[in-house]
């Protein structure tokens with residue numbers, strides 16, 4: 095089986111200063127965050143993913159949410175340009191690590207903005223959230239980069255959540271799952287199903303039959319187990335206080 099790698103980035107000392115947009119600021123316990131992050135990384139490894147640690151970006155409180163500064167497709171790493179200027183310093187370390195791994199580098203250029211958390215790939219389609227972090231120019235540039243892989247890009251308005259993947263992710267069979275109160279356009283997806291909890295909208299596909307989910311969504315985990323999936327759960331409460339979810343803490347390189 096080819097090597098399956100996932101990028102991760104250890105939380106820095108400024109984590110508690112991370113951005114919050116749709117929820118109130120809450121105190122973050124740094125020790126607990128580190129131990130939750132270590133367990134998350136271990137869950138990836140237990141499922142057969144080799145983890146590659148990007149050096150920490152100590153001046154960037156949100157750097158642990160490594161999904162946002164890059165979109166990787168095949169051998170191409172597209173460095174994003176966040177709509178939150180505070181997050182733009184995260185790219186340099188990600189670029190250096192991906193260059194060392196042999197990736198070609200492209201970038202979203204001004205006036206485009208894009209966060210990886212807005213990019214949901216389902217089969218040959220990349221749904222891209224158009225909202226606070228990602229603009230139309232960013233989506234157009236991403237579409238140009240993904241075209242060589244035969245991937246078509248479709249913009250989806252995101253108004254009630256931080257990122258598209260705060261609201262929806264996809265099961266291995268392509269069904270898009272979400273938490274209805276924050277999904278603006280469920281009809282944008284060929285198959286959509288609402289889940290009973292906010293954290294139930296977020297799955298990381300570890301294997302075609304194995305999902306990683308947050309411990310905050312026990313009803314959804316049971317529901318998906320009932321459908322035949324193996325579900326591993328991890329407690330990521332300290333990251334949820336910063337509007338993070340399971341997808342944001344890694345980038346799977348496939």
Ligand SMILES: CN(C)C(=N)NCCC[C@H](N)C(=O)O
Nearest residue numbers: 113159211259260336337342
């Ligand atoms: C899918 N999601 C939610 C993400 N990819 N990223 C979460 C980033 C959270 C960070 N505090 C921020 O506000 O940028």
